[in-house]
Amino acid sequence: MSKGKASVNEARTAIVRESVEPAEWFVARLYSGDMTSAEEFEMRRWLDEDPAHRNAYERALRLWDSLEDLKNDEDIRRATEAGLARRQRTAFTSRWFISAAAVVCAMFVGALVVTVLDTMRPDTDAAEIFETEIGERSTFTLIDGSEVTLNTSSRILVDFDQRQRRILLDYGEIYLDVKRDPERALSVVAGNRHVTALGTKFSVYLAGAQLEVAVTEGTVVVDDDSARFPRRSESITAPDNASVRTGGLVLTAGSVAKFVDDQKSVTRGDADDVDRLQSWRKGLVRFEDQPLLRVMSEVNRYSQLKILVEESAIADLPVSAVLDLDQAQVPEHVELLLSSLEELYPIKVLRHPDRYVLIAAQT
Numbered sequence: 455m456s457k458g459k460a461s462v463n464e465a466r467t468a469i470v471r472e473s474v475e476p477a478e479w480f481v482a483r484l485y486s487g488d489m490t491s492a493e494e495f496e497m498r499r500w501l502d503e504d505p506a507h508r509n510a511y512e513r514a515l516r517l518w519d520s521l522e523d524l525k526n527d528e529d530i531r532r533a534t535e536a537g538l539a540r541r542q543r544t545a546f547t548s549r550w551f552i553s554a555a556a557v558v559c560a561m562f563v564g565a566l567v568v569t570v571l572d573t574m575r576p577d578t579d580a581a582e583i584f585e586t587e588i589g590e591r592s593t594f595t596l597i598d599g600s601e602v603t604l605n606t607s608s609r610i611l612v613d614f615d616q617r618q619r620r621i622l623l624d625y626g627e628i629y630l631d632v633k634r635d636p637e638r639a640l641s642v643v644a645g646n647r648h649v650t651a652l653g654t655k656f657s658v659y660l661a662g663a664q665l666e667v668a669v670t671e672g673t674v675v676v677d678d679d680s681a682r683f684p685r686r687s688e689s690i691t692a693p694d695n696a697s698v699r700t701g702g703l704v705l706t707a708g709s710v711a712k713f714v715d716d717q718k719s720v721t722r723g724d725a726d727d728v729d730r731l732q733s734w735r736k737g738l739v740r741f742e743d744q745p746l747l748r749v750m751s752e753v754n755r756y757s758q759l760k761i762l763v764e765e766s767a768i769a770d771l772p773v774s775a776v777l778d779l780d781q782a783q784v785p786e787h788v789e790l791l792l793s794s795l796e797e798l799y800p801i802k803v804l805r806h807p808d809r810y811v812l813i814a815a816q817t
Contacts, residue, residue, distance in 0.1 A: 476500060477510035478517075498646075505611050505622050508643070509581070516617060585609035586626070589756050589784045591734070599633035600640065605659075605734050606756050606779075627659040629735055632672075647713065648677045648702075656705075657732050665713040668728045669705045676711060677702035739777040746771040746801070750812065753777055757788045761810040768801050768814050 480497045483489040489497075501508050586592050586604045593603040596612060598619060604610065608626020619640040621628070632640050634653025642649040644660045654672025659665070667676055705711055708724045710731060721727070733740050739756070741749045747769040750761045756779060763769050773795065778787045792803045792810060804811040 477507070477514040480511065481514040481517075505624070508622065509613060512618075512620070581611055581613040583609065583611050588758055589779075591737075591779070596633075598635060598638075598640075601631040601633075603629040603735055605629075623658055623660050625660055627657060627734070629655070629657040629732060631655050646678060650675045650677065663715050666710065666731075667705060668710045668731045669707050670725065670728050670732065671707050673707075674705050675702050676705065676713075734779060737779045739779060741773060741775045743772040743774055745769065746773050746799075746812070749773045749775060753788060753791065756784055759785065759788065759809060761788075761792070761812065763812045765812075765814050768799075768812065771799060771801070773799065 605627035609624040655670040
């Protein structure tokens with residue numbers, strides 16, 4: 455593309471962009487087929503800035519889908535053409551015209567459609583935020599009858615309406631016993647992935663770039679974020695023939711999937727394996743021959759007083775231990791755990807007012 459043409463296209467892009475909200479703008483660019491890699495990067499950054507941005511984006515997607523039935527309406531077409539005529543004097547290419555026309559069409563009917571969606575949503579379906587402090591666990595029932603348990607230091611936003619059931623996991627770990635609804639699958643948005651289920655039991659743990667999904671019962675599907683963009687995903691069929699949208703990884707009971715950035719590993723175990731991972735629900739955290747550094751990192755999730763492993767010589771030491779998560783007694787249980795480790799393993803615990811430091815014991 456020549457520099458002159460690029461400048462003209464950029465000017466046209468700026469004109470249309472100034473007239474719509476960011477969510478509608480990004481959706482229009484996605485469906486136009488002209489989105490650049492820079493624009494896609496900008497969109498992902500904008501989506502990650504604030505859960506409200508993602509809510510607006512999802513609503514724009516629903517709006518766009520609702521426009522399918524109106525695309526041949528003559529009144530809409532005339533309004534679109536008139537709107538475009540007021541915004542530019544030169545002819546758009548046919549591909550860009552379709553994209554820009556859709557934006558104007560969305561603006562024309564947007565208020566009506568959003569009003570209808572808001573009318574359909576009961577007052578009790580407003581988005582809610584739930585969170586726990588360090589060492590705290592909380593179990594509650596959502597408006598659809600699903601039960602959620604939040605582990606220590608976790609935060610979620612629950613956004614249900616008549617069309618979807620969605621939970622945004624900001625950080626931490628949750629366990630869900632999902633109430634079945636064949637019309638609305640339940641999705642957990644965690645980082646750049648969507649974990650979708652109909653009626654099942656599973657946990658999701660998110661810490662930075664690390665994501666872990668463990669399935670206790672039923673089937674879940676893990677999609678990356680690109681599956682939520684305009685490409686349509688295929689469906690799988692649950693045991694009772696209910697459909698779940700997926701183009702991603704299907705996990706059945708006993709499965710554990712771990713993701714770190716673009717890398718993933720999947721283990722197909724049994725109920726006992728998953729139960730050990732989810733033992734925190736019963737007030738215990740169990741470790742079996744796990745590296746000391748990993749054990750202490752996990753204990754730090756529950757303790758206000760942090761533990762540092764200062765010497766690499768002991769970081770990979772295989773450790774088996776149990777931590778009792780009784781909230782009122784966590785500090786005492788952590789101290790008891792560290793004292794036991796000193797007796798059983800070649801390590802020494804240095805106790806400071808604001809932290810514990812683990813070093814190799816002198817022989």
